[in-house]
Amino acid sequence: MTDSTTGRSPAVTVSTVTVAGDSTHLVDIHATLTSSGPAGTITGLHPDTAGTTRDRLYAAIHNAGLRWPAQHVAVEVAPTALPGTDTGLDAAVAVALLAVTGQIPTGGLRDAVVIGELGLDGSLRTPRAVAQRLTTAAGAGVPLALIPTGARDLAATVPDISVWLATHLRELVTQLHIADPASAPAIATVAGRPGWPSPGVPVADLADLPAGDWQARRVLEVAAAGAHHLAMIGPAAAATAFARCLPGLLPDLDDDTSRQVADLYRAAGLVPAQVTALRRPPWQAPHHTAPTAALIGTPARPGAVSLAHGGVLHLDNAAAYGSRAVEALGQPLDTELVRLASAAGTVTYPARTQLVVTTPDCPCADLNACTCSPARRRRHLHRLRPLLDRIEIRALLPSGPAQPPGRGEPSMVVAARVAAARTAAAARWAPHVAATNHDVPDAILQQSIARIRAADLAPLRDALAAGTVSTRGTTHILRLAWTLADLAALHRPGPYELTEAITLLGPAATESTEHR
Template structure:
């Protein structure tokens, strides 16, 4: 063998227990090889009895990286293992798990020497021009570049775009702030070039940094998908995922052959999922979002097994008002017949849109505002500070409940346990009488009103907070003052 060990001259049977658990991938190679060497008495079986070993073996005896090292080590720690052996390239990722000693190895020969107490051999350098197969790119089948998936962990490279770059768009900026503060899903509608994508790209930077637990969750997901940023084993800022409108069901919610793999909704866990040109997505694909939007996870069943994947994300939908894109809020310049416009807008189903709290029209910026730039517009750091303060207020109020964000609180709790100021809902009640607002819509308005109140520093939503919430929910101006501006 290339590792200096001979194959034992006897029959061996390798068993992977329990048999009821589906097994796939090359991550078992290192453990199986060590078990064979233990059976051949090349190494002491007692030395490997309490070791968790993860890694792929090449024909040259090198130990190669595999996907999912972090969740595997987390599972090992929960099972009581205190020592793990992993490929050298993923040792930093494995070391994120506290209480587990990590040994990174480059080859089976090196591991044999360590276990036998011998001098560790120096590794030969990799052949020039031969990149590491792992670092050459681990695309997720069915979801990566082939499916038009743009996935960007917020710390994946370079500074994030700043909100100060956005000229005008006062209502949309307010909606972004409210969405970030309360965990509310957002719908941006407007003609091409109005700035919908530009606004959505600035939302992740408004979200607070991930907690240690959230960072491990997000990093584990990206590790399984094989899309961890090189040299950055821990993702500590919210991810941003923007699949192309041609994305398939498996690429969006997860799936593939064999055991299901993470889709865009899972890669956006604890971050932002942006669907640009939302009306161009398949209706079946869009409606598949309804389950994760409600539960925060997605269950994918395949013949090889059933997988429950995390999917608690902030959804941002962006769409043109009509096929030609010129049907502005005033209707000027559009050549589409009214029936065509109605059919186009109906592609976003009622059940899906009912789960979206904020709906904002985005008009093209005027020439004067564009030439003057965004002078006076608040930068991301200032808005993110208000978002963090509002989240802390909500977290303190919801401390005795299972929720942490206003966008998660059920409507009946808001109507009974956390009531707004007396008379604050008068305008909302009038909308209900006129048929402009449903009972479920009222619950959504209450959620947004609490977020607006938290941003304003109010103990309870006042009439002005509810008016702004109605404006953000219905898109109809109520004369409310946007967040962050003086009354």
């Protein structure tokens, strides 16, 4: 890898803070690819720890699904007079190696420090003296620090610096690809306060799932792009694994939503009192045995549907939820609010969430020897009818043998397409104050038919004539068709988008397994 204008190998600088004795010092990690020396070796690390550091970094980068440098890399810690045995430099050295090999952008690194130890599995761990390190960085005028999630409470004690948290090296790399903290400081701060990620959000990447599961990948991308409710009916393990990747495809929350989510999490006692913003979309996955109050909330505490405001509510093994719980979720999904009466009055919580339902298509969930009759399968899913009627994407996943191994597209690549599609939708619906295709009022959506060529509407007309699509289904199809057009960078849906939208809507709950 060389600079095409100079012929020299590029150099990357990543700033961090090291501990030397009882003091902390701002240092720079310089990394340069060179043509001399064996491929894959690193020079310039402290001789006492060079071997163990290199082995640790190699394992962490490899286990994060990233590429170890194929050339010789020269690394320098400057100023060189300081000891270089501090494991808190791990993350900064790893980021420098990834940046110099072109695996992450470097723009956001100019105004940030990277602090953290690395585990062999790529996990980011809190080094000693985090608060002192952050204080040193803030005193030097550094506006942003990239640190392990485990250090967030310590970071809250340090003024004048914003923090960006990650639990794993892969997550940190994904964040740097999704948005540049230097050009979008709102990701890290709201009104000058640190922005914490929502607790409990799974760190899951599509790159870890088989590339052959194309159907699950497609429905997940479409759901993320349009904020559509999604049902994945089929093998439990596969559906759940894909559902857990959805938060990583979603863009950061806007200022108002990030404050609302922080208010809800403070009210539930899930984040410290000083947290005023939660930038990443939250994730809630209540167990099917959870009482209805845990789902909907009480006057004293918001429930899962409100704690998923701006993010994802995942109902795993959804057919096992009681009918009372399923019915109770209908009103929050329709109004995006939860209203609860108490002796002191009415308490209202926001509840604008994206519902993801995963469930086997039969009670036995036996992929190899299922003997469930079609009638038994219909009864199994019938209790979900109140939810499935509100869901735009109903995907019946194949129950055949596992897909062949092979890494698929990583979440950061899909997230970029999702962001572009959402930008297009927001621009189109701006006069109607809607940010996503899911948010568009039904009446406005019906009016959008006038934007589609009459000849291109043939698939929808045919479905209506055949009686396979209801009036409500027509609205769902239009929402999906606009999302598919946005993903394809089209100005309006065509016959292909409408046909795929009809397929994505899928059959009704009582019909979904008849012809399995």
